[in-house]
Amino acid sequence: MPKFKLTAFDKLSSSRIVRYLIYTGAILFFLLLILIPPVFGIGLKWHLVGEITGNPELMSRAVNAIWASFAVAIFVSVIDLVVGIPTAWFVARRKSRWLNVIDTLADIPFVVPTVALGYSLLLFWSGPQGISSLFDSSLISPGWLLVILLHFVFSFPVVVRVMVGALLDYQRTFEEAARTLGASPFTVDRTVTFPILRPSLIGAFVLAFARSISETGATIVVAEVIQNGTRTLAFENGAIFVREMMTPPGQYGAMAFVSLVLILTSCAIFGVILVLGPKMRVPIRHVWPSFERRLSSKPIAATRDTLTLLVFFFLIIVPSLFVAFPTITAITDGTLNKAISSSGIWQEYWSSLGLSYFVGAFATLLGILAGLPMAVLISRKRMGKSVSAVLDILVNIPIIVPSTALGVSLYFFWTTNFAFVPEIVLIILAHLSITYSYFVRSMAAAIERVDIELENAARIHGAKPFTVFRTIILPLTKYSLLAGAIMVLTRSISETGATLAVVSPLSQTRTAPVLLVDWVRGTTIPVASPSDIGLGCGILIILAFLVLLLLKLGIGRKAIY
Amino acid sequence: MPKIELKGVTKIFGKKIVAVDNVSLEVHDKEYFSLIGPSGCGKTTLLRMIAGLIEPTEGEIYIDGTLVNEFPPEDRGIGFVFQTYALFPHMDVFDNVTYGPRVKAWEDKKAAKLGRETLEMVRLYQRSDAYPHELSGGMMQRVAVARALAAGSKILLLDEPLGALDAKIRNELRYEIRRLVKDLELTAIHVTHDQAEAMAISDRIAVMKRGRILQVGTPYELYMNPQQIFVANFIGESNFLEGRVVKVEGGTAQVRLRGDLKVNVVKNEVSQVDERVVLAIRPEAFEITKEVKKLINALNGVVEKVRFEGTNIRYEIRLANDDSIIVVRPSLGGEWFKETDEVKVGFLPEKSHVFLYPPKGLVTELELE
Numbered sequence: 001m002p003k004f005k006l007t008a009f010d011k012l013s014s015s016r017i018v019r020y021l022i023y024t025g026a027i028l029f030f031l032l033l034i035l036i037p038p039v040f041g042i043g044l045k046w047h048l049v050g051e052i053t054g055n056p057e058l059m060s061r062a063v064n065a066i067w068a069s070f071a072v073a074i075f076v077s078v079i080d081l082v083v084g085i086p087t088a089w090f091v092a093r094r095k096s097r098w099l100n101v102i103d104t105l106a107d108i109p110f111v112v113p114t115v116a117l118g119y120s121l122l123l124f125w126s127g128p129q130g131i132s133s134l135f136d137s138s139l140i141s142p143g144w145l146l147v148i149l150l151h152f153v154f155s156f157p158v159v160v161r162v163m164v165g166a167l168l169d170y171q172r173t174f175e176e177a178a179r180t181l182g183a184s185p186f187t188v189d190r191t192v193t194f195p196i197l198r199p200s201l202i203g204a205f206v207l208a209f210a211r212s213i214s215e216t217g218a219t220i221v222v223a224e225v226i227q228n229g230t231r232t233l234a235f236e237n238g239a240i241f242v243r244e245m246m247t248p249p250g251q252y253g254a255m256a257f258v259s260l261v262l263i264l265t266s267c268a269i270f271g272v273i274l275v276l277g278p279k280m281r282v283p284i285r286h287v288w289p290s291f292e293r294r295l296s297s298k299p300i301a302a303t304r305d306t307l308t309l310l311v312f313f314f315l316i317i318v319p320s321l322f323v324a325f326p327t328i329t330a331i332t333d334g335t336l337n338k339a340i341s342s343s344g345i346w347q348e349y350w351s352s353l354g355l356s357y358f359v360g361a362f363a364t365l366l367g368i369l370a371g372l373p374m375a376v377l378i379s380r381k382r383m384g385k386s387v388s389a390v391l392d393i394l395v396n397i398p399i400i401v402p403s404t405a406l407g408v409s410l411y412f413f414w415t416t417n418f419a420f421v422p423e424i425v426l427i428i429l430a431h432l433s434i435t436y437s438y439f440v441r442s443m444a445a446a447i448e449r450v451d452i453e454l455e456n457a458a459r460i461h462g463a464k465p466f467t468v469f470r471t472i473i474l475p476l477t478k479y480s481l482l483a484g485a486i487m488v489l490t491r492s493i494s495e496t497g498a499t500l501a502v503v504s505p506l507s508q509t510r511t512a513p514v515l516l517v518d519w520v521r522g523t524t525i526p527v528a529s530p531s532d533i534g535l536g537c538g539i540l541i542i543l544a545f546l547v548l549l550l551l552k553l554g555i556g557r558k559a560i561y
Numbered sequence: 562m563p564k565i566e567l568k569g570v571t572k573i574f575g576k577k578i579v580a581v582d583n584v585s586l587e588v589h590d591k592e593y594f595s596l597i598g599p600s601g602c603g604k605t606t607l608l609r610m611i612a613g614l615i616e617p618t619e620g621e622i623y624i625d626g627t628l629v630n631e632f633p634p635e636d637r638g639i640g641f642v643f644q645t646y647a648l649f650p651h652m653d654v655f656d657n658v659t660y661g662p663r664v665k666a667w668e669d670k671k672a673a674k675l676g677r678e679t680l681e682m683v684r685l686y687q688r689s690d691a692y693p694h695e696l697s698g699g700m701m702q703r704v705a706v707a708r709a710l711a712a713g714s715k716i717l718l719l720d721e722p723l724g725a726l727d728a729k730i731r732n733e734l735r736y737e738i739r740r741l742v743k744d745l746e747l748t749a750i751h752v753t754h755d756q757a758e759a760m761a762i763s764d765r766i767a768v769m770k771r772g773r774i775l776q777v778g779t780p781y782e783l784y785m786n787p788q789q790i791f792v793a794n795f796i797g798e799s800n801f802l803e804g805r806v807v808k809v810e811g812g813t814a815q816v817r818l819r820g821d822l823k824v825n826v827v828k829n830e831v832s833q834v835d836e837r838v839v840l841a842i843r844p845e846a847f848e849i850t851k852e853v854k855k856l857i858n859a860l861n862g863v864v865e866k867v868r869f870e871g872t873n874i875r876y877e878i879r880l881a882n883d884d885s886i887i888v889v890r891p892s893l894g895g896e897w898f899k900e901t902d903e904v905k906v907g908f909l910p911e912k913s914h915v916f917l918y919p920p921k922g923l924v925t926e927l928e929l930e
Contacts, residue, residue, distance in 0.1 A: 173647040176614050179634035180641035181661035181712045191664070195651045285656070289666045 013466030023382055026373035027391070034433050035394060038401060041409030042260050044416045048253030058251075062258050065241035069402070070265060072144075072237060073212035076151040080208040081201065083152075084159030086308040091160070092167035094305070102312070103164075104548075109320050110157035111544045113494040115513040116537035118218025119520055120323035121150050123534075126222075129325060143234035146222040151215065153316050155208040162207060166200035184289065185296040191284040202277040206270060206400075213266060214403035214434075216243065217496025217517045226522060238262045239404035239497050246501070256412070259405035270400045323541065326534025335531040339539075345528055348508075349515060349536055353543075356512040359424070360492035363431040367439045367488050368481070375443035376469070380452070392444075398437045406433055407501025414502075423502070423509045430498040435488040442487070446480030447473060490547055493540075512540055563625055563638075563715040563748040564590050565611060570620030572606050572772075580606040582772035583620070588750060593742055595751045595759035598769035599795070599929035604752045605720055607769070611750065612718050613637050624716065635664075637716075640709030644721040646701045648693040654680070654704050655689040661712025679707040682741060699730040706738060710745065717742060717749040723758065735762050756796050760784070768792050790916045790926050793841040799914075800847075800886040801923060802840045806832050813910060816840060820882025824858040826913045837918040844889040846912035849876065849904055850896065856907030862886070864902045878906060 012018045052058050091103050109117055124131055125140040140146050174196060178188040194201065216239040223235040233240065238258050245251040245258075294300065330336055339346045378395065381388040398406065407430050414421050414429070450473060458468045474481070496513045503509055510518070516536050519528035528536070565588040572581040581603040588594045596604040609615040611622060613634035622629050629637050640661075648657050655676055662672035680686040683703035693701055702722060709717055722738065723731040739762040742749045753759050759766050760780040767777045768791070776788045780796075787793035790801070804824075808815040813825050814832035824840070831838060848856055865885070866877035869892065876888045876898060888906055898904060919926035 171645075171647070173643050173645055174649060176612075176634070177641065177643055177647035177649075177708075178660065178664070179614070180612055180637075180639055180718075181664060181708065182635045183660075183664040184633075184635055187664050191660075192649055196649070198651075285663065287664045287666055289664065 010464040010467045014464050022373050029370040034436050037413040038406045038409040041413030042256045044412045045252045045256040049257050051253035052257045065236045066238050069238040073209050076212050077205050077208040080156050080159040088160045088163030092164050106160045109154045111548045113513050113540045114154050114218035115516045116540050118221035119537050121319045122222050124319040124322035142225045147235050150222050151212045155211040158207045159204040162204040166197050184293040186292040216404050217513050221520045242404050255408050259408040262402045262405040266400050323537045327538030330531040330535035335535050352510050352515040353512045356493050360489045362428050363492045364488045367436050371439045374440050379444040379447040395437050395440050398433050403497035407498030411502045426502040430502045431492040435491050439484045439488050442484040446477040450476045566623040568621040570617050573618045579772050591746050593749045593764045595763040595766045597759045602769040603772040604769050608752045612641050638714045639716045640712050640714045642705045642709050642719040642722045644724050646705040654691050658708045658711050675711045679711040683707045698726050717747045719751040799841040806836045822882050826910045826915050831917045839916045841914040844887040846908050847888040847906045849888050849906050859905050859907040864898050
């Protein structure tokens with residue numbers, strides 16, 4: 001039972017001034033801490049850009065790196081749609097008792113920190129214990145192909161999640177109407193369902209693209225070949241280039257240049273997708289009934305489902321969980337004891353893990369406190385339609401900015417103007433910048449789904465604005481709030497790109513994923529063994545699974561969407 | 562010819578919920594047939610099984626003598642009008658209406674001609690370029706009908722097609738739909754919970770309750786000769802008076818009501834001496850007077866409430882035995898009464914229907930859900 005006792009805050013919320021102060025505070029928080037630092041940070045080092053414009057070799061390397069970022073992101077996002085849609089279809093439409101298992105498995109790459117995923121894929125595709133044990137040499141060596149496989153694995157669940165949600169929300173009457181008019185299932189999907197679900201398809205593409213363009217830590221893991229202690233870059237994208245440029249003494253002009261190009265190109269691509277996407281006309285007028293009927297036949301549908309599941313298991317799930325093998329080895333070969341006793345490199349691991357969860361929890365809490373009023377502002381248009389519309393657009397910016405570029409900009413902004421700010425605060429601010437938008441977006445959508453008449457009814461019965469919020473809005477959106485909070489926490493714990501960018505390479509302030517990247521690269525002293533890395537990844541994954549379990553137990557399947 | 566036949570059709574959702582229970586039914590060629598019943602009675606489930614949108618758990622469905630249980634919806638040759646219209650939001654009116662011809666790959670010219678003709682039929686050709694969100698509810702409903710007709714099928718299934726419209730438009734459109742069905746010589750099955758709508762447009766009606774069909778008949782048969790207490794109450798309106806048969810003589814049975822009031826009714830198969838019965842009498846079947854004149858089956862009572870309904874006046878009358886009845890009389894012509902008036906009411910024996918008292922009680926029998 002919600003408590004209806006009037007609190008002092010309930011009474012205060014009747015005052016228009018207090019309400020506007022809260023909303024203004026939320027806007028100022030967003031502008032001053034989330035939006036402005038990443039936007040203006042780069043400008044502070046722009047005067048150094050001559051170091052790259054005057055160096056054709058460096059410029060050529062930067063251009064190639066930027067091109068690699070976008071080529072991988074676009075290619076992977078397309079593949080995500082091609083594989084993710086049939087998987088989402090399978091989860092949302094088929095009737096099987098295994099669906100819950102598949103649905104949960106589909107979340108694994110979403111929850112498992114990307115560094116652990118990267119290491120797992122490296123072992124599976126490239127290491128001697130993985131699939132390469134069937135061949136004389138590595139099946140897939142670090143480089144382009146492995147990067148593409150990795151980005152496919154971690155961005156795929158985003159597409160599945162978005163599309164499963166869209167398919168569950170979709171009114172199937174449209175499909176039924178088309179069927180009664182003579183359309184075969186394939187024709188229905190092509191001419192009715194997909195055109196109606198186009199906004200979700202565009203949304204899924206955008207999110208997969210954003211996830212790919214932002215990823216850094218795991219990409220470093222699968223992009224470097226380490227032989228005889230020497231490391232060679234087999235692949236370099238924008239994020240890795242920025243990381244390389246950070247190496248002291250640091251080429252800030254090159255970092256600023258690449259970051260700005262990444263930000264502007266991302267914004268331009270998103271702009272084009274968002275403007276042209278809805279206007280794009282898919283040819284749906286012409287129909288080939290007999291051909292499309294054949295495509296709708298049961299054998300073809302069964303083949304499609306089988307292929308989807310094969311890709312799902314053998315390209316996504318098995319490589320993602322392959323890291324379990326060295327984790328198990330670590331339990332038997334004494335590494336676990338070493339870890340428990342915190343000896344050697346493990347002391348830093350535990351402190352970095354603590355730091356990861358501390359930063360995650362702090363960023364989540366701050367995000368909720370500052371994000372809730374913003375979500376109300378956007379969804380309920382409390383300061384007018386135009387203010388809400390502008391905020392709605394601005395809130396999306398941190399989502400589309402590549403996290404490495406965002407981190408670089410934040411680093412420039414804070415270290416130039418406010419050098420006294422400790423590194424840990426920078427990490428929290430970076431994580432907040434990255435996760436804030438996801439939380440606000442999901443909460444604004446949840447609040448929008450609550451009928452405004454419920455609020456009006458509560459007000460008419462005498463409830464103060466804050467009473468309405470805590471007794472009507474909050475109980476009806478608590479599942480989305482919890483889901484949003486857990487999403488922010490897991491995203492923060494996985495984050496490497498921005499964390500690497502805001503912390504000096506010489507710094508000892510390292511979150512767990514950053515430390516794991518260094519372990520894999522062999523830059524720590526003493527060097528971590530494969531068992532150490534396997535166990536380090538395994539612990540991160542187990543903790544991530546506990547979070548997923550909390551999500552599933554706490555909110556159930558429906559509320560995830 | 563499109564005749565629809567159902568044999569022992571049952572639908573069970575999950576393991577326990579019996580939505581449709583062993584329904585057998587025959588809908589004739591070119592017939593306008595309605596399925597009516599309270600919410601949740603299974604009428605929409607039955608319609609969707611005919612369309613192929615839901616698979617029956619048991620039973621057979623025949624269209625034109627062909628067993629269609631295994632046929633997907635697109636191969637059943639039916640048109641379907643949904644309660645929510647289900648107009649494709651990304652297509653304009655013309656594309657919506659010509660969707661059926663196009664997915665069947667009919668010639669463009671033929672599809673366009675059909676689209677134009679059906680839109681003209683529903684008087685919406687001038688709105689061909691409009692998108693669904695630009696139309697009123699009535700217009701959307703007419704487009705949905707046009708789309709179902711343009712697909713060229715001879716069977717039209719309508720699932721509460723007028724449910725979302727206001728009363729005035731609903732009244733107009735129901736006759737328009739019937740006219741189209743009759744002009745095009747279609748077989749139509751119309752699902753509704755509105756008995757007045759079903760009575761106004763149907764050739765025959767099936768009344769459903771809890772997944773079963775209680776009675777099938779013409780509107781006249783259902784109104785004049787309901788076979789079950791529920792039908793007597795659901796089609797039109799009835800007063801129910803409980804009593805016991807005390808005498809059967811020739812074609813007449815005498816029933817003693819509560820308070821030792823006695824009335825004569827037409828004898829039927831349940832009119833056995835000492836049998837507990839329920840009399841169903843339409844409110845409009847009662848005579849009412851204040852004069853000292855001889856009424857058949859006269860009962861004394863007091864007017865408790867008077868409601869003016871335009872065409873009729875509705876009286877709530879407390880009888881001497883404390884039973885309450887509703888009497889409806891035309892407002893134009895005849896005598897008017899006011900509250901507290903002491904009156905006599907009476908009815909002709911052939912205007913009452915005699916039913917066995919239901920084993921689970923009258924209230925349970927009349928429950929809508």
